[in-house]
Amino acid sequence: MKWQTFMNSVHQFISPPVDTCLTCNKRVKQLNTSLAICEECTRTIPWIAKPRCGVCGRHIGCPDCTRPAAAQRAIVCNRSSVAYNAQMREWLAQYKYRGNERYAELLAKMLERAYTGMKREFTNTHFKWKIDFITFVPVSQVRLSERGFNQAEMLGSILSRKQRIPLIPLLERRRHTVKQSFKSRHERIQDMQGIFQLHSSAVQRMKDVLNSYSSSTSPLPLRILLVDDIYTTGSTVNACAHILKEAGLSLNMPLEVYCLTWARS
Template sequence: MHRLLKPMDEICLTCGKIGSCNQELPGICHACYRQVPWIFKPRCLRCGRGIGCPDCTRLGVNDRSFVLNRSAVTYDAQMREWLAQYKYRGNERYAPLLVEMMLRAFTMFHREANIRLGDHRLRNAHSVPWSIHAVTSVPVSQERLRERGFNQAEVLAKGLAASIKTPYAPLLERNRHTDKQSFKSRMDRLKDMEGVFGALQHAPEALWSISRSGAANTGSPEVILRIIGPLRILLVDDIYTTGSTINACAQVLRGYESFLEMPIEIYSLTWARS
């Protein structure tokens, strides 16, 4: 009887040890959960880094096309192995784990945004709370897609969008293949991103539809004919290093502000911040 009532032991997804898994994150043991380097209070409010950030104090940083980035964890050795298992070795069982971790980061960010970014202008706009209207992801090249078999950022973005009940919209494409960014210097990354991304053919129509479909994720059942205030898009990627990839994508999306006749705000959510 005792064996029947005792929970079955599980194999931890990340360390392989047998034991009871924690209830906080799917598939990992208590020991692995305690080692997750969460970013609860980012030191840099622009890029979301958990430690001091020299990047966001550089000259010209205010010219970025995205508002800010938030990340779930610091990219340490353990997180590097988790991402390698998912991204390079095709272990799809990591996807629900990473999505759940990003959901936690988004929940904290959403709370922060309504406090920090919900200024008097937004509060007076018919009391509409701060919210994201659509989720999209950083695209990969066809070469990377053939190599890995999937776009890791797209999988994470779709999982997150489903969790927060906000529409996912593929809006971007990669015009040319680039070498792995991890082997490049900061300046090389910035130069390499020039002209890499473009908008998918249906992007203008999709953005127009989103801007006219009502404010998603507000909990209101009423249909609003047009979003009041800026159109907010959440751009998802697996890791934030210099911000060059996020900024290049944001530049493309913000190019449709005149077409929509409203400002577009791009927010970035990544699983890890290096």
């Protein structure tokens, strides 16, 4: 046995380096250089290259955004990296529920792609579109202590680091809701009432950001990027955006909330 262990290490030493793919566990000679998973897994990612719906970023036709009730929405728009399919669900489950935090980096890199796409989409020759700060959808204290991390916060903070945009926690979740996926669209929207509130230091932090600009380069309206892992009906992000906009109004500080999610279901 000892000899075998020794030979294994010798073998590992002389054989060419092999990497293990995070998502499929296969050992491959080379990983995809930008995402650090194997080429085969990279190929299967259902990117949303061009959203069909300009509002919610959906890859297929979208009845939700043409409803009359949709006029009340608080976000400017949503953009997502990928369409939520069985494989993406598995990746998110590995990260969020199994707690394999190696996925954070992968998902954040995928999210960054959607962010750069968004930037390209809104920037034109006359207008430079710029996000002032990033914030994220909060989870309840109970969830947080159960899970050990907030996936939306992690994604937001990696994006913040890569894009050098400040990340500011602005929101709190008062209670946790039953799993969203068990509910109808109407129930979900009803359920979101009063769930989120402003973080105690949020107003001050928003003021600080505003004050960091000189008056001549006044950036108003402030553009906030709201990050979450998945966009389903948009009720969660809209509830958050409502709170942010109200705070903006009370401060006499017009603001726009753009939503960036990793997956669009």
